[in-house]
Amino acid sequence: MKLLHTADWHIGRTLNGFSLLDEQQAIFQQILQIAETEQVDGIVIAGDIYDRGVPSTSAVTALNQMLTSLNLEHHFPIYAVSGNHDSAERLNYGRDWLATQGFHLNTRLADAFQPIETPTTQIFLLPFFDPMDARAYYAKQGVDEETVKAIHSISDAMVRVVADMQAHFDPDKRHLLVTHFAVTPSGANPEELTSETTSKVGGLATLSTQQFNCFDYVMLGHIHTRNASPDRERMRYAGSPVKFNVKEANEQKGVDIVTITADQVTHTFKPLQPQTDLVALKAPWEQLTDPDFYDQQPRKQAWFAITIQDFDRSQHLNVRAQLQKIYGTVVELDYEDHHRPTATSRARRQIATLSPDEIVNAFFETVTGKDLSAEQAQLVDQIFTKLSKEHA
Amino acid sequence: MKLLHTADWHIGRTLNGFSLLDEQQAIFQQILQIAETEQVDGIVIAGDIYDRGVPSTSAVTALNQMLTSLNLEHHFPIYAVSGNHDSAERLNYGRDWLATQGFHLNTRLADAFQPIETPTTQIFLLPFFDPMDARAYYAKQGVDEETVKAIHSISDAMVRVVADMQAHFDPDKRHLLVTHFAVTPSGANPEELTSETTSKVGGLATLSTQQFNCFDYVMLGHIHTRNASPDRERMRYAGSPVKFNVKEANEQKGVDIVTITADQVTHTFKPLQPQTDLVALKAPWEQLTDPDFYDQQPRKQAWFAITIQDFDRSQHLNVRAQLQKIYGTVVELDYEDHHRPTATSRARRQIATLSPDEIVNAFFETVTGKDLSAEQAQLVDQIFTKLSKEHA
Numbered sequence: 001m002k003l004l005h006t007a008d009w010h011i012g013r014t015l016n017g018f019s020l021l022d023e024q025q026a027i028f029q030q031i032l033q034i035a036e037t038e039q040v041d042g043i044v045i046a047g048d049i050y051d052r053g054v055p056s057t058s059a060v061t062a063l064n065q066m067l068t069s070l071n072l073e074h075h076f077p078i079y080a081v082s083g084n085h086d087s088a089e090r091l092n093y094g095r096d097w098l099a100t101q102g103f104h105l106n107t108r109l110a111d112a113f114q115p116i117e118t119p120t121t122q123i124f125l126l127p128f129f130d131p132m133d134a135r136a137y138y139a140k141q142g143v144d145e146e147t148v149k150a151i152h153s154i155s156d157a158m159v160r161v162v163a164d165m166q167a168h169f170d171p172d173k174r175h176l177l178v179t180h181f182a183v184t185p186s187g188a189n190p191e192e193l194t195s196e197t198t199s200k201v202g203g204l205a206t207l208s209t210q211q212f213n214c215f216d217y218v219m220l221g222h223i224h225t226r227n228a229s230p231d232r233e234r235m236r237y238a239g240s241p242v243k244f245n246v247k248e249a250n251e252q253k254g255v256d257i258v259t260i261t262a263d264q265v266t267h268t269f270k271p272l273q274p275q276t277d278l279v280a281l282k283a284p285w286e287q288l289t290d291p292d293f294y295d296q297q298p299r300k301q302a303w304f305a306i307t308i309q310d311f312d313r314s315q316h317l318n319v320r321a322q323l324q325k326i327y328g329t330v331v332e333l334d335y336e337d338h339h340r341p342t343a344t345s346r347a348r349r350q351i352a353t354l355s356p357d358e359i360v361n362a363f364f365e366t367v368t369g370k371d372l373s374a375e376q377a378q379l380v381d382q383i384f385t386k387l388s389k390e391h392a
Numbered sequence: 393m394k395l396l397h398t399a400d401w402h403i404g405r406t407l408n409g410f411s412l413l414d415e416q417q418a419i420f421q422q423i424l425q426i427a428e429t430e431q432v433d434g435i436v437i438a439g440d441i442y443d444r445g446v447p448s449t450s451a452v453t454a455l456n457q458m459l460t461s462l463n464l465e466h467h468f469p470i471y472a473v474s475g476n477h478d479s480a481e482r483l484n485y486g487r488d489w490l491a492t493q494g495f496h497l498n499t500r501l502a503d504a505f506q507p508i509e510t511p512t513t514q515i516f517l518l519p520f521f522d523p524m525d526a527r528a529y530y531a532k533q534g535v536d537e538e539t540v541k542a543i544h545s546i547s548d549a550m551v552r553v554v555a556d557m558q559a560h561f562d563p564d565k566r567h568l569l570v571t572h573f574a575v576t577p578s579g580a581n582p583e584e585l586t587s588e589t590t591s592k593v594g595g596l597a598t599l600s601t602q603q604f605n606c607f608d609y610v611m612l613g614h615i616h617t618r619n620a621s622p623d624r625e626r627m628r629y630a631g632s633p634v635k636f637n638v639k640e641a642n643e644q645k646g647v648d649i650v651t652i653t654a655d656q657v658t659h660t661f662k663p664l665q666p667q668t669d670l671v672a673l674k675a676p677w678e679q680l681t682d683p684d685f686y687d688q689q690p691r692k693q694a695w696f697a698i699t700i701q702d703f704d705r706s707q708h709l710n711v712r713a714q715l716q717k718i719y720g721t722v723v724e725l726d727y728e729d730h731h732r733p734t735a736t737s738r739a740r741r742q743i744a745t746l747s748p749d750e751i752v753n754a755f756f757e758t759v760t761g762k763d764l765s766a767e768q769a770q771l772v773d774q775i776f777t778k779l780s781k782e783h784a
Contacts, residue, residue: 057481064485089449094486
């Protein structure tokens with residue numbers, strides 16, 4: 001059995017106010033192409049399918065087209081779970097019709113214990129959930145109050161959830177898990193997790209690899225960088241297929257092809273080529289505006305995030321306009337100087353085009369001159385995740 | 393062939409801030425029961441399935457359960473269109489999976505020309521659309537620019553749309569139309585249309601019955617009162633299954649069972665019984681608080697809309713509290729007096745619990761002492777429909 005593992009599509013996401021929908025659609029076509037070339041038996045989408053609980057109309061239309069193409073036109077089974085960015089309830093709409101066509105989608109913890117059975121493999125689809133969801137589920141199952149109340153962390157909940165999945169294990173089959181959480185190597189300090197999407201890790205205590213040892217293979221979503229996989233061989237992040245963040249500019253995005261045999265589970269990485277790449281430049285003004293330098297860049301064909309070094313803004317006017325004339329789209333503009341102005345370019349941009357956490361970040365940076373720490377970013381994300389759930 | 397005709401479910405609607413979801417779920421169970429008893433061959437839902445383009449999470453969950461029950465658990469085919477309250481794009485999500493199970497849903501004009509074929513009948517599903525949608529569609533079809541620009545009103549558009557449907561008519565079959573518009577008897581003045589949901593008619597020029605004469609039967613949605621049907625025998629509104637408005641308090645809600653034979657199409661009305669009825673009372677204070685009067689009322693078992701006649705508010709305190717003690721839930725409280733206070737009870741209610749048009753209505757009434765005229769209400773509805781489309 002051969003599966004294509006992808007995750008964190010975040011359909012409808014913006015990058016500093018620039019829509020990524022065209023890029024997401026182009027990359028989808030590549031994923032479809034890989035699935036066809038590799039003749040996979042199914043596509044795994046490990047959560048954060050949408051970027052928001054209430055996605056825009058164009059995001060809904062785009063996702064519908066992608067999934068229709070994959071499942072109904074090209075007849076690939078789909079194995080998907082919701083992530084923390086999805087509204088579990090909204091994404092659940094139509095679930096039972098999807099299932100009739102081999103599109104298996106779980107958004108509720110209650111649905112996660114019964115695996116999808118293939119002749120050789122059991123696929124468990126465990127959506128993102130929080131400790132309160134687990135408490136509600138187990139209370140409804142008639143588990144005694146004391147035990148329910150003892151579920152404090154996601155780790156507490158997972159012990160029980162995995163045990164209840166194990167009860168459904170068929171010893172003659174392989175056991176795969178698809179889920180959407182931050183998982184770190186057992187024994188590692190979660191603080192040391194080098195995630196390039198730290199601000200999106202938040203809202204969660206992390207889990208450790210040992211909690212999932214009973215599975216032959218774990219296909220993860222949540223962290224956008226596949227290099228952050230907690231176990232390179234057995235528990236992997238597919239990473240986001242599109243660069244969502246300037247910090248991911250130098251990263252090679254892709255998908256995993258996972259091959260399951262009676263003896264082993266192996267994976268191969270298949271790269272995705274951006275249609276419009278995201279290029280980060282950091283150089284002094286003189287270099288950025290030097291033809292010998294900029295002619296080396298994929299200018300007008302990529303999106304640029306530019307940091308100007310040793311820059312005295314009082315000596316320049318229309319900096320962004322000049323750079324855009326040379327490079328095309330400048331999605332982010334920052335300065336490294338000793339004459340920091342009272343507001344960065346980001347904060348001056350129309351606030352309506354920024355996501356809530358980008359606004360907090362920009363404001364914090366304007367005031368303090370520093371980015372939010374990982375811990376602070378996590379707190380901000382936690383608050384907005386909670387708010388967005390309440391309003392979803 | 394036998395069909396159950398319903399429309400205007402408006403799932404997620406509120407009445408002056410009170411959620412109608414429980415009532416909608418109870419009434420749904422009755423509709424299901426009627427479908428089973430009558431052994432119908434399908435359920436027609438003629439638009440305004442949701443109350444808003446972006447419905448609440450609980451509305452999404454409730455609708456999903458209802459449709460799953462009808463189509464997947466009880467195996468009724470569904471024939472549905474979107475109405476002006478639905479977001480055509482959002483409701484379209486999952487459409488092609490639904491169709492595999494006999495749940496036929498059209499939300500786009502482009503899909504409306506190909507009928508659903510049964511052995512004896514062609515069912516055309518024409519969603520709500522506006523003249524601009526028709527222009528866009530015909531421009532895409534390569535129709536010349538002058539002809540496209542000549543489409544000004546919905547009536548202009550409908551001439552062409554119906555002709556293009558007729559091109560698909562199988563002369564050996566019956567032709568049914570399911571759609572969602574205001575239709576008046578040919579020759580009638582649309583202004584005289586007595587609709588009890590005038591404020592929701594808006595945003596539309598009305599159509600006339602003669603435009604649909606080529607169909608054997610037309611199942612309409614949009615007007616919430618079945619008595620407003622433009623042709624009692626052939627072109628009927630099912631009406632909303634729930635009372636959404638105090639003006640509908642004395643109306644018997646229900647569904648039509650439509651029987652199609654080779655010779656004729658007939659309909660029978662099947663009533664629905666409210667779980668929590670909406671009762672309108674208009675009486676002087678002395679009568680309202682007289683046990684001989686109120687013991688005759690279904691108090692504590694219904695929702696009450698109360699108008700107090702000849703009332704001097706300066707002589708009374710805690711009017712609402714006193715009435716609620718007697719009657720239970722009071723969803724609307726009005727006064728007929730010569731000492732009108734500066735704000736009605738409605739305007740004092742938390743603004744967050746009112747829908748936009750209710751807020752405008754309440755404000756207008758507070759300032760002028762009158763309700764919005766039909767024309768004014770139409771204008772308000774038009775504006776909010778447009779805004780909600782833009783933000784959907």
